[in-house]
Amino acid sequence: MKKFLAFALSIGxxxxxxxxxxxxxxxxxxxxxxxxxRISNSFLNRSVLGSAQDVIFGETEVTEGGPANMIxxxxxxxxSFDTLGEITVLFVSSLGVALLLGATKQKRLDLNFKPNxxxxxxxxxxxxxxxxxxxxxxxxxxxxxxxxxxxxxMIASSILLLYLADDTFRTQVKGFKILExxxxxxxxxxxxxxxxxxDYFLVNFIDNGIVGTLFSAGIIPIVYVLIGLKVxxxxxxxxxxxxxxxxxx
Amino acid sequence: MLxxxxxxxxxxxxxxxxxxxxxxxxxxxxxxxxxxLSMLSVISFVLMQxxxxxxxxxxxxxxxxxxxxxxxxxxxxxxGAKE
Amino acid sequence: xxxxxxxxxxxxGLYGILTNKNVIKIIISLNILEIGLNIFIxxxxxxxxxxxxxxxxxxxxxxxxxxxxxxxxxLTAIVIGVGTTALGLSLAKKMYQKYGTYNLDEMGxx
Numbered sequence: 001m002k003k004f005l006a007f008a009l010s011i012g013x014x015x016x017x018x019x020x021x022x023x024x025x026x027x028x029x030x031x032x033x034x035x036x037x038r039i040s041n042s043f044l045n046r047s048v049l050g051s052a053q054d055v056i057f058g059e060t061e062v063t064e065g066g067p068a069n070m071i072x073x074x075x076x077x078x079x080s081f082d083t084l085g086e087i088t089v090l091f092v093s094s095l096g097v098a099l100l101l102g103a104t105k106q107k108r109l110d111l112n113f114k115p116n117x118x119x120x121x122x123x124x125x126x127x128x129x130x131x132x133x134x135x136x137x138x139x140x141x142x143x144x145x146x147x148x149x150x151x152x153x154m155i156a157s158s159i160l161l162l163y164l165a166d167d168t169f170r171t172q173v174k175g176f177k178i179l180e181x182x183x184x185x186x187x188x189x190x191x192x193x194x195x196x197x198x199d200y201f202l203v204n205f206i207d208n209g210i211v212g213t214l215f216s217a218g219i220i221p222i223v224y225v226l227i228g229l230k231v232x233x234x235x236x237x238x239x240x241x242x243x244x245x246x247x248x249x
Numbered sequence: 250m251l252x253x254x255x256x257x258x259x260x261x262x263x264x265x266x267x268x269x270x271x272x273x274x275x276x277x278x279x280x281x282x283x284x285x286l287s288m289l290s291v292i293s294f295v296l297m298q299x300x301x302x303x304x305x306x307x308x309x310x311x312x313x314x315x316x317x318x319x320x321x322x323x324x325x326x327x328x329g330a331k332e
Numbered sequence: 333x334x335x336x337x338x339x340x341x342x343x344x345g346l347y348g349i350l351t352n353k354n355v356i357k358i359i360i361s362l363n364i365l366e367i368g369l370n371i372f373i374x375x376x377x378x379x380x381x382x383x384x385x386x387x388x389x390x391x392x393x394x395x396x397x398x399x400x401x402x403x404x405x406x407l408t409a410i411v412i413g414v415g416t417t418a419l420g421l422s423l424a425k426k427m428y429q430k431y432g433t434y435n436l437d438e439m440g441x442x
Contacts, residue, residue, distance in 0.1 A: 252333060256333050257333060258389065259334070259337075260336070261334050263337045263338075264340050264341065267341050269343075271344065271348045271352075271364075276354070276357070276434075279357060283389075284366060290367050293371055296334075297334075299383060299403050299404060300386070301407060306370075309411070314363070314414065315351065317417065318360075318421065322356065324425065
């Protein structure tokens with residue numbers, strides 16, 4: 001009886017979405033979206049506040065929406081408040097994992113395999129390559145696809161590689177906790193400086209350079225580096241909590 | 250023409266793998282099918298011209314979520330081997 | 333064609349949450365639901381013959397771009413999905429330490 005009700009419910013959800021898809025009020029058919037009647041048109045032309053100029057790579061000096069990557073401009077400049085909410089959600093989930101699985105004295109989980117000596121030494125070379133890639137993707141977030149979130153996760157997965165290849169490795173958890181809180185508070189401090197120096201909370205108060213160079217786009221690279229540090233510390237803490245157990249002496 | 254064939258093949262594979270991931274009794278097989286599903290969704294993000302989302306999903310889906318699942322299931326085998 | 337596959341994946345994920353007895357399979361079905369949802373949201377903003385919304389030195393003037401607003405929303409949603417999965421798995425580990433099984437029926441009898 002329960003299975004039949006669940007089946008009917010999921011079929012009802014599917015029928016509802018397909019009916020809304022086929023009527024032309026909510027969704028146009030795939031690929032035929034007309035961008036001139038959506039709000040994304042003013043995001044693409046950098047004219048949200050009313051300025052009208054042609055944006056050419058390497059030449060124009062824009063007054064708003066500095067970076068060449070438009071998704072970075074939306075995530076960290078136009079809709080920066082949503083990014084603040086996402087950082088809060090990550091912080092609360094990392095706090096929950098540490099509360100559930102943490103203990104005062106901990107030792108490494110004792111599994112049934114012993115890694116080889118060559119694996120322990122050879123994985124250090126791979127760790128350096130992944131670290132360099134992660135730092136490059138984080139810093140060039142406003143010119144190439146990427147940014148703070150994938151860059152921070154790449155650095156955290158290099159630490160996961162060290163955990164898997166070595167039997168007695170543990171990161172310094174205390175240093176990462178202090179780094180994470182400092183990075184999170186600096187983000188809010190930058191927003192408050194924007195409130196007092198200019199008009200709104202989290203406004204871009206350094207002026208944008210020419211589109212396409214490394215030192216353009218105001219405070220957005222600084223914000224992305226802070227987000228990358230915070231994401232990396234949180235995910236390292238989660239991995240460390242999953243692989244240790246309480247020391248029963 | 251080539252894009253259409255790739256699109257149809259990926260759609261069929263997505264639905265088939267989602268079916269296979271939920272049936273069966275072994276837990277570790279479902280985790281492997283979930284990891285394959287993540288990689289296929291990265292290909293469909295690239296087909297729809299979204300490089301930012303593709304990079305984020307590739308790093309998270311392959312490295313983090315699969316290893317978290319495996320670390321949870323490993324405790325069952327360890328307790329089973331001791332007793 | 334991709335839109336119908338994404339809707340089908342959402343239906344399979346919802347059915348899996350409602351009728352599974354193993355705790356880990358419930359979390360796997362939640363992940364399948366989220367993957368289907370992300371593909372559907374990005375497919376709403378796709379324009380035919382559009383290019384990715386990044387300005388480089390090689391884009392011709394006056395080219396058509398793809399809609400960038402759904403991609404920014406999906407970027408947030410992927411990271412939140414990771415946080416939810418991590419918290420759910422740590423709860424499952426604690427349940428295994430207390431009851432000794434991953435099956436919901438056997439847990440209710442003790």
